[in-house]
Amino acid sequence: MIEIENVRKSFGQLEVLKGIDLTVKKGEVVTIIGGSGSGKSTLLTCINGLEPIDSGRILVDGTEVHAKSTDVNKLRQKIGIVFQQWNAFPHLTVLENVTLAPRKVLGMSKEKAEEIGVKQLTHVGLGDKLTTYPSRLSGGQQQRMAIARALAMSPSYMLFDEVTSALDPQLVGEVLDTLKMLAEEGMTMICVTHEMAFARDVSNRVAFFHKGVMAEIGPPEQIFGAAQNEETRKFLSSVRQ
């Protein structure tokens, strides 16, 4: 369970998160939508401790992420994250990309790591690209590789930050299908996305961020069908046109 309690965060003068509260239960899929600069990416990077927070707290399975005593490296093994782009390690083959962390962080043997790596890559449909370098992959394939890489650490949670927005339109589908597959398998996920159709299909709940505030949260039917918040409606109508 991920518990976010009244989290505030500023970059210099700019307050990016103005007291966010959100609890994501095991097996739940939450998508976050919202305008550019509303703080979506920042929240994700705070959840796995890549960014410090100013106040409030974030608990992952009961462990406080930003506590001094917490071993963040260990905690991060539980939380997979995939970014918009530049994820791939260009100097490693696809398989090496996936096995690097299991070997270095979990201390797995090469054989064991490769076994898991092949399994995860096959899972996302890249079973035939093991010895290819990322530069030879399409953007969509690179993103799926990044997902496999995160999955190879057997995380309990996956965070996705606009994983399709740097992709050519025809490549978006294959990545979203991979996410759907994960969701159906019961992975606990937080997805930041601009793909409304995807958000509607996959989410248990959809959160709308506006200027550092979670303006509205609810099941997709509510958000897309009968949004309560003025800003949500504005945002959705601007996206739909």
Next chain:
Amino acid sequence: MIEIENVRKSFGQLEVLKGIDLTVKKGEVVTIIGGSGSGKSTLLTCINGLEPIDSGRILVDGTEVHAKSTDVNKLRQKIGIVFQQWNAFPHLTVLENVTLAPRKVLGMSKEKAEEIGVKQLTHVGLGDKLTTYPSRLSGGQQQRMAIARALAMSPSYMLFDEVTSALDPQLVGEVLDTLKMLAEEGMTMICVTHEMAFARDVSNRVAFFHKGVMAEIGPPEQIFGAAQNEETRKFLSSVRQ
């Protein structure tokens, strides 16, 4: 009048133009459509002598472009051309971009050149950007500047090569409007474009290129309404969907 007679052109092994015949009369607007790599850009660069041809000939107002005796620099003054992108001279202001050629090529005085430059820039709606540098302009403004720059040489013909395809959708309109304006003023023009609506509105004739061959040519009603050629229909239906 531009007369293109059985022009052939290869890059190494690849035959890019396989015998093109086309005559463009004064005041006529011809648009060229066709798939990527079909030889459209190549034809334009041959017309103003930027590329040599292998056989056939091209006459502009009766002068053979590729004849040894022809002064191509002089000929090019008659033929304005605007490309897809990277047209602007980034080290010069907008006005200097436009006055450079009149001053250096035609030997105009600075005053005279600037008078013409201001006129043409105002014409394309950039009268307030004279001392700005191109890097500060939007893509659409840059393309309009490139058009003004070509017009400042008082050309008899204008060639446009996909002048809108590198632009954000909302900037396409302003450039197409400028082209329409020119067409209405009676400029003789050859436009390579992917904007079918524009081609239909503006052209006297539309030519469809396919693999180095001019597969079909005719008035827009014929091409868009009742194309004779199988390939033309295929292409148009792929574009429309």
Next chain:
Amino acid sequence: DKLDDIIASGTLRCAVVLDFPPMGSRDENNNPVGFDVDYCNDLATALGVKAEIVETPFPERIPALMSGRVDVGVASTSDTLERAKTIGVTIPYYAFENSVTVNDKTDITTWEGMKGKTVGATAGTYEAIWLEGQVKEWGEGEFRPYQTQADVFLALSQGQLDATVSTTEVANANVKGGKFPGIKIVDKAPMVPDYVSLFTMRQEYGLINYMNLFINQQVRTGRYAELYKKWIGEGEPANLTVQGVYR
């Protein structure tokens, strides 16, 4: 030929080594002075031309001549047979004895004491060639050639070298000069006296002949002794003849 060229051009350009006191050095205004400098001036006077001193490090003497940068060398150049294959040398104009100078902190008292030590000399000189051969023969110790005589004494004074072999005149001048603390002369080096010659291009017989006579005249007129007294000190100037053979 060269002799005519020099007279016609009105200047005689001499290669002189200027970090080799008392033969060549610089005074406090950094102007060239020394035995070789005066010798060059005398030669120019005899020729009726102006002298131009071109400072030349030891290793660069021959390149400087070959490249036409200088007309002659007045540069304490030993007249080895190997070199005479390339350049034309005159009869000797001076003869050096060589001494062993050591750093105070070492226990070297004779030239044989240099065995197994770090020794050095000025690259490209007679004594350097001798000393390097000696070190090879001993089969121990290290030989280091430096680019200039000054670098050698600097290294000796700093303790980077244990001992050096140099011409007695140079050793005396440097030890007495007091600029290099902590060094002393301990022994003579057992070398044949180092006869040094003026040199020019090999094929310039006219000039070589002229210089041979000039050297002879310097001794005859007493100028040689005078310069010796001025730059080296009291006593007999080195004998320039070899017993039992001409030249």
Next chain:
Amino acid sequence: MFNYTFQWNQALKYLPRMLEGALVTMEIALISMVIGIALAVLLTAFRLSGNRILKAIAQTWVEVARNTPALFQIYMAHFGIASFGIHLSPFISLLIGITFNNAGYLAENFRGALKAIPDTQTRAGRSLGMSAVQSFRSIILPQMLRISFLPMTNQMVWAILMTSLGVTVGMNTDLYGVTQDLNALTFRTFELFAIAAVIFYLITKAITIGARLIAARLFRY
């Protein structure tokens, strides 16, 4: 005009000695590169660290190495250091001088290379649970070395060329030193130095070509 008689035989008989000198030259260049790269990585780390003193040390090193002549640096490494009573052999002095120079230039290259690596790379590594050191070692460092490979090759060539400056500190076993010694012996300046020039050219070519082959094997992405 050409009244000079070339005596190539005279010079060529010394070729074996010159080739031995070439080995010493390569040895110095190689050692100075290996240590130089290690130091440059360290200097880069210093420059990125928050510690003001380490930063200042690294900065000074880099700027002095890049803004004074190599000959000066080597001369300093021998006669300058000796002023403090530290005596180094010509070999070591030359090695120190070149290594100092290499480290300074390479550190600057490394910094440029680091800038070219997007920081999302570190992020990706960290979010997989790798420690800062682990992500630097397995993700950033390999990419940095790849980007700086060409500059490193150039630096290696320069290191070879810089060995010729060793004569100023009494070095006479490297290629240039040997050539100069032989020149003092025979005065066949042109022939000897022409041969040395050819050897230097071949060495540097071998390095550039070798580097290209290594790069092709190493960097297949």
Next chain:
Amino acid sequence: MFDTALTSTDLIFLAKGAGMTLLVTAISVVIGTILGIIFGVIRYQIGPIWAAPLTFVLDICRSIPLLIQLVLLNAFFGMVVGLRWPGLTVACIVLSLYTSAYCAEIVRGGIEAVPATTRRAARSLGMTWGQDMRQIVLPLATRVALPSWIGLALGVMKDSALVYVVQVTELLKSTQILITRLQEPLFLLLICGAFYFIISYPLARFGGYLEKRWSND
């Protein structure tokens, strides 16, 4: 801090050496740059295959120690050809060629950085090859090339310390002469190093600044 025997004449002597360093550098950089531009344009224009001989010669200039180039050319002109050229001339010839070899690369890089379409636009306005080169390529390529060129010029200044082998008394040689006389190696070397640094550092920084500024837009 230092108790020194250095007199004002010695300082003038050092200043002269510094002047010689700057003179050799200035001459070589000017000639080398002009040659480098010519070579660079030729190489770009006639393509890599036809330019191979030129590339080879320039490559040699970069692959052999300057010391050897100096000694060799000196010996060649003097011994083989028999020209009586002053050392300064030989020094400037060698350094100019050396500069031009690097400069040609910089120029080629600069020209290649000008987008082909921009040059096309110029030519299609009726500009001649020369006008295109002068009005469009030169100003744009300069922006790319200038920072590297500054680096090159400073490199030549530092490398000019080697021209002592052809009897040119530049700064470092002057320093060595004074060390011979005064026996204060550390102090004199520091003065000498400081001189190079004071000239080189600000210019190098300026080059870095230009690079940053121009790469941003």
